[in-house]
Amino acid sequence: MDIFPDFGAVGGADDLRAIVGALLTYVLIFAVLAILICAVTWAISSSSGNYQSSIRSRAGVLVAVGAAVLAGAGVAWMNFLIGVGQQL
Structure with missing residues (x-):
């Protein structure tokens, strides 16, 4: 059986990257x-x-240093997940 989900049907990764990056x-x-x-x-x-x-x-x-670290790590984590999602 060759049944796999169609990950190409879900778009908007670039829009998501821009919105989350701006926030x-x-x-x-x-x-x-x-x-x-x-x-x-x-x-x-x-x-x-x-x-x-x-x-x-x-x-x-x-607290502010912790928030800055989490925000910086959030950008890296989001870019990693979007990159993995595009490879699937």
Whole structure:
């Protein structure tokens, strides 16, 4: 029996790549902006002795770095999956 699904019938991989790439670009831009704001706040609050603000700013930097890493990994993962899907 030669029964296989027709993967060529499903289109729109280029559109999906463009849409997801644009959304992840916005995520990366906002993550870098959050890193800058939180890092400046962390430096100012550490130098002024405000430990509560310093701890929250440090957590903000770590969350923003994590978001940037996940967004960058998301682009690579999506490109990999689209490439595998086109080879099937």
